[in-house]
Amino acid sequence: MLQQTRVAAVLDHYQRFFQQFPTVFALAKAREQQVLTAWSGLGYYRRARMLHQAAKEVVRDYKGSIPKTSTKLQQLPGIGRYTAAAIASIAFREPVAVVDGNVERVLSRLSGKQLGSRACWEEAQTLVDPDRPGDFNQAMMELGATICLPRSPVCGSCPIKRHCSARGHLANSKPRATQNRAQRHLALVRRENAILLRQRSRSESVMPRLWDLPEYAESTLEPVLRLKHSIMNTDYDVRVYAAESQLQLTGTKWVSLSRLTTIPLTGMSRKVLRRLNLLQ
Secondary structure, eight states, X not given: OOXXXXXXXXXXXXXXXXXXXXXXXXXXXXXXXXXXXXXXXXOOTHHHHXXXXXXXXXXXXXXXXXXXXXXXXXXXXXXXXHHHHHHHHHHHOOOOOOOOHHHHHHHHHHHTSOOOHHHHHHHHHHHSOSSSHHHHHHHHHHHHHHTSOSSSOOGGGXXXXXXXXXXXXXXXXXXXXXXXXXXXXXXXXXXXXXXXXXEOOTTOSSSTTOEEOOBOOOXXXXXXXXXXXXXXXXXXXXXXXXXXXXXXXXXXXXXXXXXXXXXXXXXXXXXXXXXXXXXX
């Protein structure tokens, strides 16, 4: 859940997710739509699908016992080198290093030069404490997150400042990602206690099988709501228009307001419906 998502946004979801799926067996037995609904609001839904698939494989291939080595963990869907090393070192004390963006920054400043990904992993592995690898990895990540900050590092409070070659001053050679801008026109179509929604097809590359407010071609009317919403590298100017209940929109379905909390909504539609007081 913490991959590409802020801690503050995860806490409530984490508690609710484990209440609904308290064991790997419960998660493996769940339907995909249940998992996506529980995940709804965290974004990057491929993570939820991979987690669901990994739970099925753990139950099927490992009798519900999580693999204890980073090598075997990487064979599960959705688990790459970073996640596998974090699980193996923190949960099972395997002496493998973890490298994320924060650790890369710490290692580069310590060495006084920008290190590539491969060099960072090699350097981190030489430093990891074989007796307490989990504590070491968490300390390195926390150091980068709280002290060795990207723009204003707190060098005076750094516990390893005497070993640092850069003291915070290290040019970043990575180009800053550009943010795109786009507009979305959405239709809000209501009748009694239901609204019109569109479920994305399974074949769509972005957020397949999630529910969304339908697109609205008419943009000359005054929108009932305008808001900003960002998805990865795109900032959207979202405009929502009230449409007549007789409006026919391809691929849509009436969904009762009481069901909105039981289906996986896109983050954009969830934000719109909350702003309009149609979703808690």
